[in-house]
Amino acid sequence: MNYNLYKRVSFIVLTMILIFLTSCAPQNEAKINLYTNEVQESLESTVYDDNTLIIAIASVVSPKESLEKYQGLVAYLEKKLGQPVKVIQKQTYGEVNQLLKDGTADITLTCSLAYRIGSKEGYMEGLVAPVIKGESLYQSYIVTNKNNSYDSLDDLKGKRFAFVDPISYSGRLSVLDMLNEKGYMADTFFEKTFYTYSHDYSLLAATNNVVDGAAMDSLLFNQLLLEQNPDVLNLKIIGKGKMAGTPPIVMKKSLDPALKVKLRELILSLEEDPNGQQILKSLGIDKYVDVNENNYKIIDDLIDQFGDQLYEPTQ
Template sequence: MKTKIVVLLAVFFMVALAGCSSSSPVKEVRLNNTDNQIVVGYQKNYNEIPLRVAVSSIVSPKETLTIYQPLLEYLEMKLGQKVVLLQRKTYKEVNELITTGHADIAFVCSGNYGAQMSGMELLAVPEVDGDSTYQSFIIAGKHVNASSLSDLRGRSFAYTDPLSFSGHIAPIYMISLLGYDADHFFGRNFYTFSHDNSIQAVSDGIVDAAAVDSMIYKQAIRKFPNLDKSIKVVDKSIVVGSPPVVVNPKIEAKRKEELRSLLLTMHMDPQGKEAINKLDYDKFVDPEEENYSILIPIWLKVKEEL
């Protein structure tokens, strides 16, 4: 398989980014401190084993902490239990945390789930404007003469993560449907390891085009309207279930139901609603399995190229 150049983009987009975390020991991020030192969210001395929450790097590590902190604090308050955030650089590493039992609950990309269905169980899924699905947006710089993915042949292209549905799996699948080999379709390609990095790379002209999460793209345009002047959407993938919340299938049934109930009702609580809004979600709902089973044939077709 053609070697992909891995690019770590240092300072970009919605926030001043911290660099991607290393793949050495799991990083524990303290909720109420920006120096990433260990503290308990509400300064209580909990004796129980903490709830370990893993989050895929759909956005940059620092942005992840910023947007997930209210949710983590809410879980800690409602459960009466210390909550720790586990961040890893790649989706594969997050998969391993949940499937090996080193994380109790995880917020993953749909591609993660499609790649590891047997080791994860759907718990809840975010809903935005009454919709709990999303897709890959193929974006390009406004200066690029392209109106579809096929027009990007020979151009430079940014993927997010090998297991990202919207940032890698979907475009590879779409290229295969065009009758091309993804390894030789683009002039050069690389990974950015977050969707905000990819969006900024296209906006800044570092790369001609990229594949990104449609929800992250829409959030970016709402937050930074001027981005619309430098980037455009040239193609879209099929629609699949939004990035879900999952647990290890071996988790205690009572515990699983407690977590599910808390997520599905938190939009009814003012503090819970505020935490959800920070994620740009309206609420969490029960997942529809058919929105994820559609990933199976896609995964089987492209897995040898990942």
């Protein structure tokens, strides 16, 4: 099955789940499971030897594309390090953070909020951060179908809304901040909220009016807009969150110091290598740079403010 067909079939399934939850679930928040039990069990049952570098990723875009997106980088690191590099894929940022916390994973490709949570808890540190279209910052976009009458976040009061992940900055926390500045809380402002665990599924839910509005990553939105993606062209932006540091690559704090240095050197020098340049191009990244902690201060402040609301919803 090609990717476009795969994504459309997955979205049909997502739509059916959303409709089912809307019609029969009394709770205000609902979790969408994008993995079958078979896939989840397969991901969790794999055993790796001690020499294998384990990279964990969450499905920030649809599960299939998330995995395919980083295959070039994985192969590059495997060759340069001279050791096996394997990927564990999970649905949520919380699950990926746990893999780093318990030592199952060595490095993760995560979001900015998940990074700051892990950093505050002391088991994670930044490795490198991406520069995209010359920027080291990004933000949350609130989007809706362009034919809807909604022109601002206020217009979504009492409507259906799609978050990405409980600990996504652009996909949730930034929205909580925007609502708080208007004197609202998400659980009383929206009629019902959903977690899609994928920015592109949130995009599709909004463009097809399965939900009235959605939060998504400005980086992905702008890239798809540049590509004249028809789904993005069917959306309009009705709100923007505060700028924060781009989602970094992070590592467990207990990782071997020599390996930390080697990984940082390899990734920072990608732009100097022809193969590395191709990898960066496929990822839509200009280059990687050292993590600037100051870029994440806004997230640290919001964690202090909304910490008790950062949780995994029950199914």
